Amino acid sequence: MRHEQLIGDSMPEDRVDNTDKHLLDEHSDVSKPHSGKIRKCVENLSQNPGAEIVRYGRRKANILSLGQGEGDAATPDFILKGAQKAMDDGRTFYGPVLGQDPLRQEISNYYDRIYDLRVPTNRVFVTSSGTTAMHLALTAILDAGDEVVAVTPIWKNLLGAIELAQAKFKEVALDNNEGAWSLDLDKLFDACNKDTRAILITTPSNPTGWVMSREEIKAVMEFARERDIWVIADEVYSRLVYGNSHAPSFLEFAQDDDRLFTVNSFSKAWAMTGWRLGWLTGPSRVEDAVRDIALYDNMGPPTFTQYGGIEALRHGEDFIAQQMQLWERNRARVQEFFESTGRIDATESEATFYSFFKIDGEDNCLEFAKRLIDDVSLSLAPGCAFGKVGQGYMRLCYAVSEARLDDALDRLDRALKS
Ligand SMILES: Cc1ncc(COP(=O)(O)O)c(C=O)c1O
Known part of the structure; x- marks a missing residue:
């Protein structure tokens, strides 16, 4: 198994396979009447x-x-022990929707220590996975019909999350020239129009392993600021860079109140995929909105796993x-x-x-x-x-x-x- x-x-x-093919054919034709059983965007x-x-x-x-x-x-023992101790200490009750204060603080310390960045705790929202962080960010900013310009290739689930928000995505493909992946910024900027609500970029990229440069990040932040477009940066692989301790982060080029969400996760760097623990950063003014969405969506991340997360950040290097x-x-x-x-x-x-x-x-x-x-x-x-x-x-x-x-x-x- x-x-x-x-x-x-x-x-x-796994929604789609050969045995379910008839379902796909039936529902993928948008001109057909809506069956009314489930939301059209899901069908x-x-x-x-x-x-x-x-x-x-x-x-x-x-x-x-x-x-x-x-x-x-x-998952390494020192992380397991953090969660085990939390359970032994009775941390098995509902907790704050945006995460335990000690973990929010630890994430803030982590940005300070690894990136030399000051990200206050009211900009750090703990989530039950990077996937959930992405959903919260999209739900916070997308109205039906909005458009997200996504740099591809990209992990399919992120595009699916946009569809679930009843929004649309437009793909801007990385180029592959002479053995190197690269992003044509002009192509990215030209793809943005009046309906564009957000630019979505995964750096480092799953699946290509491409890493966005500091100059490119700075240019995207400047463009987005000028055009009042949100940037959602998926930085889930930020610690998995060869020859460097971390990839450049969008946070390095953002002002505190910029329209920037960064999505992160404990899954990859700390071998915690099954823990379902991640985090989102955003401007402090969206803290209440994100809390409201998380409250209605999932009531916040599990309590004891977060104490494993604290150990991961403190001792995981x-x-x-x-x-x-x-x-x-x-x-x-x-x-x-x-x-x-x-x-x-x-x-x-x-x-x-x-x-x-x-x-x-x-x-x-x-x-x-x-x-x-x-x-x-x-x-x-x-x-x-x-x-x-x-x-x-x-x-x-x-x-x-x-x-x-x-x-x-x-x-x-x-x-x-x-
Ligand atoms: C680019 C990217 N973002 C987010 C995730 C989701 O991470 P999590 O396990 O925290 O939901 C993945 C998982 O493969 C991923 O590849």
């Missing part, structure tokens, strides 16, 4: 190819999945460094394998634990992902799960033991040779 947990980036519901959610592969993989036993968005290391060492070795291993095939074109990721690559002669990534499952029992995420520009790519997560990675690469090799 392990693979079921692991495939995909925490994709809980019309766009296809999620990553989830389709999750469902497809369930048909087989012993699938090896590197399609997941998490490492295979368990060695753990992150160790993980990064393993991932850096794995990244080199993957790159070496890709080169040895003579068929794979991949940009080495600057950050994250993903490799996003294209195989010569395999243009249909969804079909290829299914073939990998059928022929060699390997599950990887199809690139089309990350927006239009991802078509033809595959994403592999190398945050696994060296033995598991070698096994996966052997299977991929067999599939390529068959």
Whole structure:
């Protein structure tokens, strides 16, 4: 059953697969009358190819999945103990909707220590996951019909969250030139119009591992400030940068009252995907609005897990460094394998634990992902799960033991040779 947990980036519901195809066909036609059973925006959610592969993989036993968005290391003991002690101390009751004060303070200290930034606690909102942080931010600012300009490829769930808010998204694709991903700022700015309510950027990027530069962040903040557009920066992978302690943050270039939300999570850097703990930063003037939304949405994050989060921030630096060492070795291993095939074109990721690559002669990534499952029992995420520009790519997560990675690469090799 392990693979079921692991495939995909925490994709809980696999709405679309072959057996449900008739449902998709029926509901994806917006011209058809609304059935009235559930909200139209839910009926019309766009296809999620990553989830389709999750469902497809369930048909087989012993699938090896590197399609997941998490490492295979368990949460370290010092974090577990923080939560265990909180439970022993009776911290099992409802807590403040925007998080326990000690954790809000610890996150503020963390920005001071790691980024040399002053982010007061009234700008820090603890959430039950990065995903929830994103939903709170979108719910706070989007009206039906608003448009979000999203830099892609991007994790599909973020686009789904926009659709659930009854808003629309417009994709601005990163360019891939001579082995490097880059963002054309003119293209991004030209995509914004009077309906644009927000720009959504994930940096470091899942799936490409691209990291936005300080100059680019500064330019986007200036543009957004001038045009009264919100920026939502997903910085969930901010600590997973090779050769640097962290990626540049949008917070470095924002004034306290700028229209900026940053989304963050304990999931990736501290091996806490199952804890469902994250945070959001925003201007202090939205604190009450975010509290109201969280109150009605989920009543705030679980109480005792937050004490694990405090330990993670206080004592997690060695753990992150160790993980990064393993991932850096794995990244080199993957790159070496890709080169040895003579068929794979991949940009080495600057950050994250993903490799996003294209195989010569395999243009249909969804079909290829299914073939990998059928022929060699390997599950990887199809690139089309990350927006239009991802078509033809595959994403592999190398945050696994060296033995598991070698096994996966052997299977991929067999599939390529068959
Ligand atoms: C870019 C990005 N943002 C947010 C998340 C969600 O993180 P969480 O586990 O905190 O919901 C993920 C998970 O894969 C992600 O890739």
